[in-house]
Amino acid sequence: MTDLSALLPFAIAVIVLLVVAGSIIGLVRGRRSKVRYPGTRDANDLAPAQGGPAGEDSGAPVALAEAPGSLAEPAEAPAEIHDDVVVEAVPTETPAPVAGRLQRLRERLVKSNNVFGKGLLALLASDSIDDAVWDEVEETLLLADIGTEPSLELVDTLKDRVKVMGSRKPDEVRAMLREELIKLVDPTLERSLSIDRKAGKPAVVLVVGVNGVGKTTTVGKLARVLVAEDKDVILGAADTFRAAAAEQLATWGARVGVPTVKSDVDGADPASVAFEAVKAGIEQEADVVMVDTAGRLQNKVGLMDELGKVKRVIEKQAEVDEVLLVLDATTGQNGLNQARVFSEVVDITGIVLTKLDGTAKGGIVVAIQKQLGVPVKLVGLGEGPDDLAPFDVEGFVDAILSEG
Ligand SMILES: Nc1nc2c(ncn2[C@@H]2O[C@H](COP(=O)(O)OP(=O)(O)OP(=O)(O)O)[C@@H](O)[C@H]2O)c(=O)[nH]1
Structure with a gap:
């Protein structure tokens, strides 16, 4: 007669195998969506309305009635x-605090955008600003995508201010440009x-x-x-x-x-x-x-x-x-x-x-x-x-x- 205890390890091995196979199948099923989109679809084609009830014609936008529970229950964990x-x-995770975030990410902005700022500062600090320089200022603004009208307005304002300033120290030029750019970006808009x-x-x-x-x-x-x-x-x-x-x-x-x-x-x-x-x-x-x-x-x-x-x-x-x-x-x-x-x-x-x-x-x-x-x-x-x-x-x- 076979000793049952000799079969025990095999029995355990079989059970473990079945459990592992079962969970793999479950995982694969879980990842697959229940319904596949039937045909080829352009990214800008309308989604077929399968949820129906929210349709305005129905008058009563209720949950997907055909698929009760198909919307995931909001989870706590x-x-x-x-x-x-x-x-x-x-x-x-604990997200980073919001206050001063732009300051913390400033380097990214500096890296990508200060070519534009530096260019403007250099142009405005040059000894004499003739028409060619003003054209360059305008071009710099346009290249930064400020837009035609705002660029022209800013050039006009800067021209006036430079005239009044007479001799220009780099610090004064920077302060002037800062002031005008801030005005242009508009600190009065409600951004909250x-x-x-x-x-x-x-x-x-x-x-x-x-x-x-x-x-x-x-x-x-x-x-x-x-x-x-x-x-x-x-x-x-x-x-x-x-x-x-x-x-x-x-x-x-x-x-x-x-x-x-x-x-x-x-x-x-x-x-x-x-x-x-x-x-x-x-x-x-x-x-x-x-x-x-x-x-x-x-x-x-x-x-x-x-x-x-x-x-x-x-x-x-x-x-x-x-x-x-x-x-x-x-x-x-x-x-x-x-x-x-x-x-x-x-x-x-x-x-x-x-x-x-x-x-x-x-x-x-x-x-x-x-x-x-x-x-x-x-x-x-x-x-x-x-x-x-x-x-x-x-x-x-x-x-x-x-x-x-
Ligand atoms: N460098 C950089 N990449 C970003 C920024 N914001 C989003 N991305 C990247 O842009 C790519 C597209 O982002 P998604 O959020 O998938 O864009 P989406 O608008 O939801 O895309 P669709 O749903 O296809 O319309 C991803 O690789 C993002 O990581 C950003 O501020 N900077």
């Missing part, structure tokens, strides 16, 4: 975001974000823009800014087009303990997700609900309509306090066209200018504000999690004029 989504348990609860509801921030400008990254970074300011935040992943966007956002949130409301269904109705996120924010008494949207080209009418719908559906529950348009500073004047069209569909309340670390065209800040009358509220200065800073006029001008 990173590992609990959703049964079906594998989110690695990341230790919660509306992120306070009101009427018993959370503040709602909608983040919009064309593809690849840094929307999801900005929402993630901004969540950290808000957490650093002790706000309770909920994220809404209404970028239902790019498959990885929702998980990318959830990971950003999880790192600072912020839950994300998202759909497991590729191409779900973004308005439904936005609606659910705001609903969760109201129920959980969050301070801020931040909704990320899919990148869309401003010339695609259907997509722009979809964005208008997202906003209107949110407004069935709560006011949208901020609509932040994310613009990539490296795209220069093209950003202005985008901004114009977006502002026709949704009232833009602020600009987030990303990738300022990668361009010498910081003057776009001036051009955008002049053309749209909308202030730059935040600037992105790198890919790091805390490389987003509240825009501060003096800090910005000082970095441009820095010796560094």
Whole structure:
């Protein structure tokens, strides 16, 4: 007769193998989305409305009725975001304090933009400033993307001031230029974000823009800014087009303990997700609900309509306090066209200018504000999690004029 105890190690080995195989299959299933997008799809095609209920025609924007529970339950802890989504348990991080961030990121700005400032200082300090020099001053301003009209205005003002000054000491020239640049960037604009609860509801921030400008990254970074300011935040992943966007956002949130409301269904109705996120924010008494949207080209009418719908559906529950348009500073004047069209569909309340670390065209800040009358509220200065800073006029001008 076989000794049963001799078989025991084999039995254990078989059980272990079965458990391991089972969890691998579970993991693979978990990573796969339940519904695949049926055909080839252009980044600017409309998502098929699978969430339906948020459709304005239905009149009652409720949760995705066909897929109950398909929107992830807002989680308290990173590992609990959703049964079906594998989110690695990341230790919660403490975001860098917000005060003085631009100062800390100043070096990036100095590196990319002080060529422009230095150039101006050198030109204005030259012994005699003739027309050729003034042309160079103007060209320098145009190259920094300040825009034609503001550049001409600034040259005129500087001409007048130089005339009055007579002989010019470098310090005086610097002080004069600093003063005029600060005026141009406009310290009187209101740049604070509306992120306070009101009427018993959370503040709602909608983040919009064309593809690849840094929307999801900005929402993630901004969540950290808000957490650093002790706000309770909920994220809404209404970028239902790019498959990885929702998980990318959830990971950003999880790192600072912020839950994300998202759909497991590729191409779900973004308005439904936005609606659910705001609903969760109201129920959980969050301070801020931040909704990320899919990148869309401003010339695609259907997509722009979809964005208008997202906003209107949110407004069935709560006011949208901020609509932040994310613009990539490296795209220069093209950003202005985008901004114009977006502002026709949704009232833009602020600009987030990303990738300022990668361009010498910081003057776009001036051009955008002049053309749209909308202030730059935040600037992105790198890919790091805390490389987003509240825009501060003096800090910005000082970095441009820095010796560094
Ligand atoms: N250097 C630099 N890179 C940035 C900054 N902000 C965002 N990025 C990078 O820009 C790239 C695109 O960022 P995403 O957040 O995915 O852009 P998106 O607008 O959400 O993209 P879509 O959803 O495809 O429209 C990423 O590689 C980011 O790391 C910034 O301030 N500086």
